[in-house]
Amino acid sequence: MWTRIFGGIAAVLIPTVLAAQTHPIIFDTDFILPPGDDGLALLLALQSPEIEILGVTTVAGNESMERATTDALWVLEHTGRTEIPVYRGADMPWVHEKSEFAERRYGKWFSNEPPAPPPGGFAEKHAESEGAVEFIVSTVMARPGEVTIVAIGPLTNIATAIRQDAAFAGSVRELVIMGGAVALLPDGAGNMTPNAEFNFWVDPEAARVTLRSGIPILLSPLNVSRKTSLTKDWYEKMIEVETPITKLLETTMGPRFAREPERVFLMYDQVAVGSLIDPTLVTTEELYVDVDANHGISYGTSVGGREIWPGAEGAKKMRVQHDIDWPRFMEMFVERMQAPAAAPNSRQD
Ligand code: BDR
Ligand code: CA
Numbered sequence: 626m627w628t629r630i631f632g633g634i635a636a637v638l639i640p641t642v643l644a645a646q647t648h649p650i651i652f653d654t655d656f657i658l659p660p661g662d663d664g665l666a667l668l669l670a671l672q673s674p675e676i677e678i679l680g681v682t683t684v685a686g687n688e689s690m691e692r693a694t695t696d697a698l699w700v701l702e703h704t705g706r707t708e709i710p711v712y713r714g715a716d717m718p719w720v721h722e723k724s725e726f727a728e729r730r731y732g733k734w735f736s737n738e739p740p741a742p743p744p745g746g747f748a749e750k751h752a753e754s755e756g757a758v759e760f761i762v763s764t765v766m767a768r769p770g771e772v773t774i775v776a777i778g779p780l781t782n783i784a785t786a787i788r789q790d791a792a793f794a795g796s797v798r799e800l801v802i803m804g805g806a807v808a809l810l811p812d813g814a815g816n817m818t819p820n821a822e823f824n825f826w827v828d829p830e831a832a833r834v835t836l837r838s839g840i841p842i843l844l845s846p847l848n849v850s851r852k853t854s855l856t857k858d859w860y861e862k863m864i865e866v867e868t869p870i871t872k873l874l875e876t877t878m879g880p881r882f883a884r885e886p887e888r889v890f891l892m893y894d895q896v897a898v899g900s901l902i903d904p905t906l907v908t909t910e911e912l913y914v915d916v917d918a919n920h921g922i923s924y925g926t927s928v929g930g931r932e933i934w935p936g937a938e939g940a941k942k943m944r945v946q947h948d949i950d951w952p953r954f955m956e957m958f959v960e961r962m963q964a965p966a967a968a969p970n971s972r973q974d
Contacts, residue, residue, distance in 0.1 A: 648773045648901055649677045651761055653714070654894070655686020655734070655778030655824070656693035656700075658743060659877040660855065663687065663777055664700060666894035668870060670775070671706055672961040675902045679764055679772065681711045682757035685734035686778040686827055690716040692733070692740035693778075694752050702748040703873050708969045711750075714757030715781035718828035721925075730817060734779065734827050744876050761786045762793055769796040775901065776835075777803040777894035779824050784831035787838045794838040803897040804832060805914065805927030806847035810947045813848050815926065822847050825916055826925030833916040836927075842943035844914060845897040846927065849907060849946040853892040857882045859955060866963040874962065892958075899954055900946060906957070908948035915940035 650670070658664045670676045681701070683693040694713050701709050723735035753760070761782060765772045774797055776783050787794050804824040807813045817826040825832040836842065860878050864871045882888065900907045912929040915937045929945060930937065 647675060647677050649679050649768070649771060650773045650775050650901070651680055651682060651764060652678050653682045653684060653757070653761070653774060653776040653778060653782055654693065654697065655684050655688065656681075656697040657687045658696050658700065659874055660860075660881050660890050661687065662890070662892060662894040663693075664696070664877065665855075665892070666777055666898045667697065667700055668704070668873075669895055669898045669902075669958060669961055671704055672870065672964055672967055673898075673902050674967070676898070678709050680760055681709060682714050682761060682782055683711065684714040684757070684778045684782050685716050685718070686732060686824060688733045689736040689738065689740065690714060692736070695740040695747055696743055698748040698750045698752065699743040700873070702750045704869060704966055706967070706969055707750045710760075711752045712755060712757040712760045713752050715779075715785065718779060718781055719784070719830045721828055721830075732823060732827065757782045758785045758789060762790050765793060765796050766790065770798055772797065773799045773801065773901065775801045775897060777824070777897055779827040780804065780831040780835040781828045784828070784834040787834055787840075794840045797840045799843060800835070800840045801843045801845065801897050801901055802835070803845045803850075803894045805844060805916070807912065807914065807927060807929035807945055807947070809912070809929045809931075810848045810910070810945070812851040812947075813846070816847055818922075818925065820923060821925035822927065825927055829916055829918040829925035832925070832927070833918045836914055836916055836943070837939050837941055839941060842941070843900065843909070844943050844945045845893070845900060845907075846945060846947075847893075849896055849949050850891045850893040852949050852951055853896060853954075855890040855892050857886050857888070859959070863959050863962045868963065869966045870962055870964075895958065896946070896949060896954070899957065903957065906950050906954050907946045909944040909946050911942050912945045913937060913940040913942050914945060
């Protein structure tokens with residue numbers, strides 16, 4: 626009898642425990658194909674049973690929003706994950722205008738060029754007709770306190786969602802952001818201007834609104850990205866096993882490493898996803914972080930402090946990553962890339 630009762634309890638509890646380990650996420654991205662970081666971050670999320678991707682939302686950043694959209698559709702189609710919907714988001718930052726510096730330095734967020742076809746041509750899968758912000762707001766509001774957002778591009782979509790619905794910020798479970806650089810901690814220089822990181826610099830006004838929104842934030846800034854390095858040796862290790870995922874890696878990364886065998890890529894967005902899968906991989910410190918949206922020499926710079934300083938009243942505390950167990954992260958990353966491709970809808974069964 627006790628076996629029957631405990632068996633019954635276990636039958637009820639086990640699915641609950643397993644479900645509790647899964648993070649339902651919205652994947653908000655200025656997508657680029659591998660070896661680009663957003664592409665590898667999406668593959669990591671797709672291959673991780675700890676994560677259930679409810680939808681991919683695109684934003685202008687590394688490339689135009691249209692290019693981000695077509696490339697994300699291509700990856701989902703080539704990994705057999707066409708059940709995951711893709712939503713077009715903002716095609717320009719709120720305020721920041723294209724400049725000669727932006728054109729010369731890095732990124733194509735301002736580009737009007739039609740997207741170039743990915744290898745082998747465009748995906749047959751199409752983006753949804755609903756917009757990214759509508760999807761983000763309705764998905765979060767339908768499950769208050771349950772949905773995590775992983776935002777690895779400029780924060781335009783997220784800040785627009787915050788502005789659109791006053792109850793939205795209080796309903797997000799957690800927001801994992803790749804963005805910013807914190808001078809208070811080691812390796813805190815910018816990568817776009819001397820102190821500003823790319824994602825925050827593209828849309829500083831949106832970054833400021835998002836960081837001040839009160840959503841619980843886990844920030845993955847350049848400080849932690851700079852502890853990573855993706856080399857040709859790591860790529861070759863990943864493709865030792867033949868699967869649909871490693872074939873996709875060969876198609877997208879192979880030509881790049883053939884051209885530039887010595888190239889070392891930082892893993893920005895992959896760390897944000899990896900730290901959601903296994904929080905013990907990263908070291909964090911709680912800091913107040915704010916963003917300078919004044920149109921001066923520090924436009925788009927993030928500033929972190931252990932206590933509030935003049936001008937930062939209204940800044941919120943968040944967990945800021947600054948170190949990573951790199952060998953263990955790469956062990957996990959390679960293992961996920963080599964695993965058989967996850968089945969469509971497997972987590973909804
Ligand atoms: C961030 O900017 C983009 O180039 C990358 O995809 C990453 O999200 C790094 O500064
Ligand atoms: Ca990105």
